Amino acid sequence: MWKIRTNTFLNICIVISLFFLFYYALLTQDVVKQRRNLVRNLKNDLGYVKFLPSAPHNSKEYNIWLIFTKVTNVSTLSYKFRDLLHNLLNVSSVPLRFNIIVDKGSQTIAENQISETLYGNKSMVYSFYDIEESAKKIQDIVEVMTPHFSSKPGTYYSDALFYISLGLYRIAPQSQHFAILLDCDLYFKKDIALLFNEFDRFKPTALFGLAPELTPVYRHILHMYKAKHNTTFGEFYHDNNISNDVHPKGFQGYNTGVVLINLGAQRKSLEFPKLILNESVQAMTSKYRFRGHLGDQDFYTLVGYEHPHLIQTLNCGFNRQLCTWWRDHGYSSIFADYFKCNHDVVVLHGNCNTRIPK
Numbered sequence: 001m002w003k004i005r006t007n008t009f010l011n012i013c014i015v016i017s018l019f020f021l022f023y024y025a026l027l028t029q030d031v032v033k034q035r036r037n038l039v040r041n042l043k044n045d046l047g048y049v050k051f052l053p054s055a056p057h058n059s060k061e062y063n064i065w066l067i068f069t070k071v072t073n074v075s076t077l078s079y080k081f082r083d084l085l086h087n088l089l090n091v092s093s094v095p096l097r098f099n100i101i102v103d104k105g106s107q108t109i110a111e112n113q114i115s116e117t118l119y120g121n122k123s124m125v126y127s128f129y130d131i132e133e134s135a136k137k138i139q140d141i142v143e144v145m146t147p148h149f150s151s152k153p154g155t156y157y158s159d160a161l162f163y164i165s166l167g168l169y170r171i172a173p174q175s176q177h178f179a180i181l182l183d184c185d186l187y188f189k190k191d192i193a194l195l196f197n198e199f200d201r202f203k204p205t206a207l208f209g210l211a212p213e214l215t216p217v218y219r220h221i222l223h224m225y226k227a228k229h230n231t232t233f234g235e236f237y238h239d240n241n242i243s244n245d246v247h248p249k250g251f252q253g254y255n256t257g258v259v260l261i262n263l264g265a266q267r268k269s270l271e272f273p274k275l276i277l278n279e280s281v282q283a284m285t286s287k288y289r290f291r292g293h294l295g296d297q298d299f300y301t302l303v304g305y306e307h308p309h310l311i312q313t314l315n316c317g318f319n320r321q322l323c324t325w326w327r328d329h330g331y332s333s334i335f336a337d338y339f340k341c342n343h344d345v346v347v348l349h350g351n352c353n354t355r356i357p358k
């Protein structure tokens with residue numbers, strides 16, 4: 001009797017212990033696997049691992065993309081890059097993952113600037129991507145776009161720099177589903193998490209998120225078309241409807257200092273591959289007699305007018321441009337109508353080398 005009871009008791013103990021051991025083993029294995037995956041993912045992406053977050057709690061991705069090429073130690077881009085990193089690390093409440101497109105010479109300078117930024121116990125996760133390899137992956141896009149949207153076609157890869165955002169879905173690792181491509185002449189006044197939150201507000205058909213261009217540059221480029229057509233294309237945003245077409249309040253075009261990209265949706269899109277074909281771009285540019293010089297942003301502006309479902313318009317506070325060049329070049333009377341921005345400013349954009357008041 002007693003013996004049996006002991007045995008039963010022992011058995012129960014053993015079963016319970018085994019259960020816990022097994023559970024523990026499973027748990028540990030899971031954690032190890034998760035970590036290994038994380039390391040592998042980071043390594044795969046042209047592997048540079050500086051810091052691993054201890055626990056990948058967050059299912060959200062915070063991919064930042066920057067382009068840092070043709071830089072010398074003395075170029076202002078070098079300082080702008082460092083300031084932006086510093087600024088982003090300071091204002092971000094979310095774990096950012098930096099993806100930096102570089103050439104061989106610039107990579108060394110980028111590494112120096114990064115180490116200058118990481119004083120104290122600051123850390124950042126980053127990977128480098130080679131510009132020549134990236135350019136190869138988007139060659140077809142560049143060939144179609146360059147004749148219409150580049151001021152003077154240059155070398156094979158300098159042209160590609162202006163169209164990275166359109167082909168980033170081919171350059172970025174498949175594991176990335178959302179990305180934000182930033183110019184280096186930006187200053188974040190508020191948490192960059194606010195910008196990532198904008199992805200949640202995308203209409204289901206949107207592939208890109210862009211804020212308006214805040215100058216009359218597209219009114220200028222479209223002047224021949226506008227002379228013959230009553231259109232809101234190129235008009236500043238009015239408070240009330242001024243027509244009953246698809247952009248009833250006006251349409252200033254887009255600026256690409258800040259580009260939100262739903263990479264996952266873009267990879268799956270049946271429409272996007274057609275849009276970047278020569279015939280499509282040719283059709284849009286000839287319809288509007290459009291000859292641009294601002295690269296991808298010219299293309300987005302046309303797409304935004306012709307196929308508005310593909311672009312989510314962010315408010316101007318997410319890319320508050322500061323360049324006033326057009327005010328002094330023939331548009332002084334209407335410049336303010338384009339330049340106005342009545343939203344809370346999250347990002348200041350010191351474009352055309354405008355100093356950013358901080």
Ligand SMILES: *[C@@H]1O[C@H](CO)[C@@H](O)[C@H](O)[C@H]1NC(C)=O
Binds near residue numbers: 073
């Ligand atoms: C740039 O500066 C760093 C440190 O100041 C130096 O180590 C490096 O050799 C310089 N690079 C070039 C290309 O001058």
Ligand SMILES: *[C@@H]1O[C@H](CO)[C@@H](O)[C@H](O)[C@H]1NC(C)=O
Binds near residue numbers: 087090091
């Ligand atoms: C860091 O951000 C805070 C606000 O979040 C700001 O007050 C502070 O000036 C920033 N520091 C630097 C060095 O930019």
Ligand SMILES: *[C@@H]1O[C@H](CO)[C@@H](O)[C@H](O)[C@H]1NC(C)=O
Binds near residue numbers: 120121122
């Ligand atoms: C390092 O991090 C801890 C907490 O994460 C913080 O309290 C401390 O001030 C940091 N030290 C420096 C030098 O930044």
Ligand SMILES: *[C@@H]1O[C@H](CO)[C@@H](O)[C@H](O)[C@H]1NC(C)=O
Binds near residue numbers: 143278279
């Ligand atoms: C695009 O089409 C135009 C006119 O149809 C043609 O002249 C041009 O060579 C084509 N470009 C490319 C890159 O196929």
Ligand SMILES: *[C@@H]1O[C@H](CO)[C@@H](O)[C@H](O)[C@H]1NC(C)=O
Binds near residue numbers: 230242243245
């Ligand atoms: C342009 O069209 C709008 C309605 O869409 C009309 O109210 C306006 O008078 C037209 N302007 C001209 C110059 O025809």
Ligand SMILES: *[C@@H]1O[C@H](CO)[C@@H](O)[C@H](O)[C@H]1NC(C)=O
Binds near residue numbers: 241244245248
């Ligand atoms: C302005 O135009 C839009 C789209 O055509 C329409 O939905 C909206 O009701 C109009 N608003 C006013 C005040 O007429």
